[in-house]
Amino acid sequence: MSTIDPTMQLFVRGMPKPSPPGGPAWEVALLFPPQGEWSEAEYLALDTNHLVEFSDGCIEVLPMATIFHQRIVEYLFDLIRAFLTAHPLGSVLFAPLPVRLWTKKFRAPDIVFFRPHHVKDVHGQPEGADLVVEVVSEAEENRERDLVKKREEYAKAGISEYWIVDPQEKQITVLVLEGQTYREHGAFSNPEPWLPRCCLRASRRR
Secondary structure (H helix, E strand, O other): OOOOOHHHHHHOOOOOOOOOOOOOOHHHHOOOOOOOOOOHHHHHOOOOOOOEEEEOOEEEEOOOOOHHHHHHHHHHHHHHHHHHHHOOOOEEEEOOOOEEEEOOEEEOOOEEEEOHHHOOOOOOOOEOOOEEEEEOOOOHHHHHHHHHHHHHHHHHOOOOEEEEEEOOOOEEEEEEEEOOEEEEEEEEOOOOOOHHHHHHHHHHOO
């Protein structure tokens, strides 16, 4: 006869008692909506130090960034910001900043560039973007999300360019939107020579 884990007891008979010491604090989960039932407002009101994205009523908690990851983001962000300081074509910001791709779909790119028309309210979230940058984290699940899933989503959202920064392969893949899918513009090992041209192109599309 099977037995029930004591830490799961509160899900049996309607939460009869608190979680025991040393066990997960299951009660905390009950303070939030079930997966599939989150609203945009509930997602945007979520207060956490983790990077969280939103898809069709479900939240997706992403891995915590490492120092190595953040240094790559900082380097690229500084390059793009320096270019935009000399050529004020729009704004560049970095995560965490949820970007609404469409209703009930938010992603938080590592870096996002957008022209003014994407910002309806500076106290809210941008509606789409002109360029998004993702630094691929370790683990196969993260690679699949950035290389495949987000590539499809960003194209569907009409984002002009998507840069995939892959530390494992030591390259940046630049994808340019053509119709409803991305075409690979090129793969680069050094961003400085091509970055200004890409920023200018992204700012002029659409």
